[in-house]
Amino acid sequence: xxxxxxxxxxxxxxxxxxxxxxxxxxxxxxxxxxxxxxxxxxxxxxxxxxxxxxxxxxxxxxxxxxxxxxxxxxxxxxxxxxxxxxxxxxxxxxxxxxxxxxxxxxxxxxxxxxxxxxxxxxxxxxxxxxxxxxxxxxxxxxxxxxxxxxxxx
Amino acid sequence: xxxxxxxxxxxxxxxxxxxxxxxxxxxxxxxxxxxxxxxxxxxxxxxxxxxxxxxxxxxxxxxxxxxxxxxxxxxxxxxxxxxxxxxxxxxxxxxxxxxxxxxxxxxxxxxxxxxxxxxxxxxxxxxxxxxxxxxxxxxxxxxxxxxxxxxxx
Amino acid sequence: xxxxxxxxxxxxxxxxxxxxxxxxxxxxxxxxxxxxxxxxxxxxxxxxxxxxxxxxxxxxxxxxxxxxxxxxxxxxxxxxxxxxxxxxxxxxxxxxxxxxxxxxxxxxxxxxxxxxxxxxxxxxxxxxxxxxxxxxxxxxxxxxxxxxxxxxx
Amino acid sequence: xxxxxxxxxxxxxxxxxxxxxxxxxxxxxxxxxxxxxxxxxxxxxxxxxxxxxxxxxxxxxxxxxxxxxxxxxxxxxxxxxxxxxxxxxxxxxxxxxxxxxxxxxxxxxxxxxxxxxxxxxxxxxxxxxxxxxxxxxxxxxxxxxxxxxxxxx
Ligand SMILES: [Zn+2]
Ligand SMILES: [Zn+2]
Ligand SMILES: [Zn+2]
Ligand SMILES: [Zn+2]
Numbered sequence: 339x340x341x342x343x344x345x346x347x348x349x350x351x352x353x354x355x356x357x358x359x360x361x362x363x364x365x366x367x368x369x370x371x372x373x374x375x376x377x378x379x380x381x382x383x384x385x386x387x388x389x390x391x392x393x394x395x396x397x398x399x400x401x402x403x404x405x406x407x408x409x410x411x412x413x414x415x416x417x418x419x420x421x422x423x424x425x426x427x428x429x430x431x432x433x434x435x436x437x438x439x440x441x442x443x444x445x446x447x448x449x450x451x452x453x454x455x456x457x458x459x460x461x462x463x464x465x466x467x468x469x470x471x472x473x474x475x476x477x478x479x480x481x482x483x484x485x486x487x488x489x490x491x
Numbered sequence: 492x493x494x495x496x497x498x499x500x501x502x503x504x505x506x507x508x509x510x511x512x513x514x515x516x517x518x519x520x521x522x523x524x525x526x527x528x529x530x531x532x533x534x535x536x537x538x539x540x541x542x543x544x545x546x547x548x549x550x551x552x553x554x555x556x557x558x559x560x561x562x563x564x565x566x567x568x569x570x571x572x573x574x575x576x577x578x579x580x581x582x583x584x585x586x587x588x589x590x591x592x593x594x595x596x597x598x599x600x601x602x603x604x605x606x607x608x609x610x611x612x613x614x615x616x617x618x619x620x621x622x623x624x625x626x627x628x629x630x631x632x633x634x635x636x637x638x639x640x641x642x643x644x
Numbered sequence: 645x646x647x648x649x650x651x652x653x654x655x656x657x658x659x660x661x662x663x664x665x666x667x668x669x670x671x672x673x674x675x676x677x678x679x680x681x682x683x684x685x686x687x688x689x690x691x692x693x694x695x696x697x698x699x700x701x702x703x704x705x706x707x708x709x710x711x712x713x714x715x716x717x718x719x720x721x722x723x724x725x726x727x728x729x730x731x732x733x734x735x736x737x738x739x740x741x742x743x744x745x746x747x748x749x750x751x752x753x754x755x756x757x758x759x760x761x762x763x764x765x766x767x768x769x770x771x772x773x774x775x776x777x778x779x780x781x782x783x784x785x786x787x788x789x790x791x792x793x794x795x796x797x
Numbered sequence: 798x799x800x801x802x803x804x805x806x807x808x809x810x811x812x813x814x815x816x817x818x819x820x821x822x823x824x825x826x827x828x829x830x831x832x833x834x835x836x837x838x839x840x841x842x843x844x845x846x847x848x849x850x851x852x853x854x855x856x857x858x859x860x861x862x863x864x865x866x867x868x869x870x871x872x873x874x875x876x877x878x879x880x881x882x883x884x885x886x887x888x889x890x891x892x893x894x895x896x897x898x899x900x901x902x903x904x905x906x907x908x909x910x911x912x913x914x915x916x917x918x919x920x921x922x923x924x925x926x927x928x929x930x931x932x933x934x935x936x937x938x939x940x941x942x943x944x945x946x947x948x949x950x
């Protein structure tokens with residue numbers, strides 16, 4: 339396994355603000371099929387925070403997760419430089435983004451961008467956050483530059 | 492083919508305002524792979540307009556179209572009642588949403604909600620819009636209520 | 645609504661054989677989340693029949709329906725010319741493909757290719773099949789040729 | 798980063814046979830949009846090998862990669878126990894599955910199942926394969942069991 343690139347540092351106030359936005363974002367979940375609510379919040383380089391929640395679909399395959407909702411919302415409004423991501427659910431332990439979201443995160447975010455996985459009922463006193471990075475969740479990733487590589491065959 | 496349900500009516504000012512938002516939304520497109528920009532705008536029942544643009548991904552399969560970007564943005568912020576949708580591209584004829592988007596539209600929008608397909612370079616004088624509805628684009632649709640039907644083994 | 649292109653005709657034996665394959669295909673469903681089994685069968689131009697079933701995923705968004713399973717299976721083995729599609733579920737009425745599948749069907753199948761929606765418990769005596777076409781399920785479709793259109797903007 | 802679970806071992810003949818199937822599978826690619834061919838081969842516990850290739854779609858989002866094609870093909874035919882996966886492209890270095898595929902692999906394969914990333918033009922003499930595992934590509938994964946966790950909120 340590749341040596342992990344350490345995440346850069348968030349200030350405590352930025353971090354706690356981002357977590358609160360992720361918790362609030364979860365209220366926007368539309369999850370009648372899984373009953374599994376997820377909230378996400380992206381901290382942009384300009385200090386703004388973009389929220390997202392999972393939006394399910396009767397086809398299942400048409401479902402868009404919280405992380406991707408936040409990313410396409412930001413990217414379509416011209417915000418494409420991000421500093422951190424927080425994700426939370428209704429489960430009392432930190433849960434990880436699915437692989438689809440990891441790939442969409444990879445399109446826009448630096449490999450060492452911090453990702454905070456926040457348990458339900460989080461308080462700064464209780465803690466329990468799992469901290470990782472884009473590279474920590476998607477090692478040896480396939481990215482935009484791979485489509486440019488010379489091809490034989 | 493089922494008899495088509497006629498769309499409800501939009502006022503001219505609502506219609507033109509919605510079209511202008513779809514044209515503006517296209518500026519937010521991230522389409523380095525297809526070079527095919529798409530903009531969408533949703534008119535909500537409360538009069539607000541939500542914009543979306545297509546956000547592509549190096550995996551291709553992770554791409555999210557303009558229509559779905561607008562829908563998940565709105566739905567995750569609690570706006571889930573819509574009155575009309577406009578979609579535009581850089582092509583000088585009206586183009587239609589893909590089937591994936593039609594399915595996600597179907598989750599939240601009435602079958603007779605009007606959908607305006609707007610050619611590039613549209614002006615009210617030139618016209619050229621194709622008007623259809625959710626049911627016009629996705630007849631005999633599979634929807635949330637189908638998942639509730641009784642099943643035999 | 646556009647005038648519907650009439651489907652071409654299947655012989656009764658081809659039709660019944662295709663339906664039986666779709667019913668058998670349903671046994672291959674992996675649907676622990678929705679508990680909604682779907683089977684599909686594609687009749688290729690060379691007379692072979694390719695089966696598919698829905699394969700769900702814990703991410704929901706990673707789910708691949710029966711129709712798409714059959715199509716990618718066939719297409720990846722070099723079979724890309726199709727004559728008919730049959731789809732069935734555990735519901736005692738004919739149900740329709742989702743929009744995602746309609747779009748993938750559109751990539752490989754003629755607009756007037758017949759699609760048979762088969763109720764659970766089907767027998768030739770009971771009947772109850774709904775017959776439609778690619779164009780009947782995805783009117784005004786977005787297809788490969790649209791990506792080639794000249795663009796302004 | 799979590800301690801990586803070592804992959805189990807493949808015999809040389811199994812390994813080389815699997816690689817040859819992945820190389821052959823690439824011939825089935827339908828990739829008119831990216832011009833990026835990918836082939837995949839899954840070794841099942843019963844010794845059979847299931848091939849897949851990437852099948853693209855004009856919507857981009859409807860694209861299904863080689864790895865997923867192989868998996869849904871196998872799973873829909875009742876083969877759901879796998880021993881190894883090999884993936885190859887037309888690029889002369891080993892490239893990795895996208896995150897969507899990693900998530901679908903995760904649904905059916907053990908965390909320590911070996912995954913072989915095979916450069917174009919591979920021969921046993923030249924080597925150059927990158928070996929990893931499911932867990933190596935999708936650490937801290939979200940999986941089926943996470944949907945069963947007790948929820949608050
Ligand atoms: Zn996700
Ligand atoms: Zn679309
Ligand atoms: Zn489908
Ligand atoms: Zn993939």
